[in-house]
Amino acid sequence: MRASSFFGVTLFAATALAHGNITSPPARQPGPVMQQVCGAAAVSAILADGTGPLENIPSSGAADCNIFLCKGAQFEDNQNNVQVFAPGEVVDFAAQLPIPHEGPCNVSIIDTATNTVVGQPLLVFDSYADENLAQLPLNNTAFSVTMPTDLGAQCQTPGDCTMQWFWFGTAAVQTYENCVDFVMSE
Structure with missing residues (x-):
């Protein structure tokens, strides 16, 4: 079986066990390059639980393996x-949250070279995925962001930017994230 087929099938099976993840647009996934950079243990941890907390993903210690940037998944x-998104375009997100953990969440554009937020967050939840609610608000699993109109030439080269869904379960003391790779059209 080819490595890419193995990763795809295994990740699909593991995602069903997850605490929560972005299902649309497509989020970064682990693969052979991540395994080379971060090690087999990091890939195995993600494949075992596609959205397990960052704190449970072991790192190889290599400089190119930054677990706190897209869970170490490599572009x-x-x-x-x-x-490909246009300035001002509304982008719909879908998330699965089978095991909620209340805490803050945001969606931001990240400069991948520096792992820093570009501009202001596109969406902020002060309280997200509250497990004490009988039912989660619909906007926890289906929400939209509007792409900024002031990025200029930034984010026009694939791999330079990613849109990051970042969620911290306060009581669980666990961090979750997914990244959506994109470019801005001119």
Whole structure:
């Protein structure tokens, strides 16, 4: 079986066990380059639980393996999932949250070279995925963001930017994230 087929099938099976994840647009996934950079244990941890907390993903310690940037998933494994968005475009997100953990959440554009937020967050939840609610608000699993209109030439090269869904379960003391690779059209 080819490595890419193995990763795809295994990730699909693991995602069903997850605490929560972005299902649309396509989020970065682990692959062979991540395994080379971060090690087999990091890939195995994600494949075992696609949205397990960042704190449970072991790192190889390599400089290119930054677990706190897209869970260590590498752009090179995800080049076929780069989305093209226009300034001012509304982008719909879908999330699965089978095991909620209340805490803050945001969606922001991240400069991947520095792992820093570009501009202001596109969406902020002060309280997200509250497990004490009988039913989660609909906007926890289906929400939209509006792409900024002031990025100029930034985010026009694939891999330079990612849109990051970042969620911290306060009581659980666990961090979750997914990244959506994109470029801005001119």
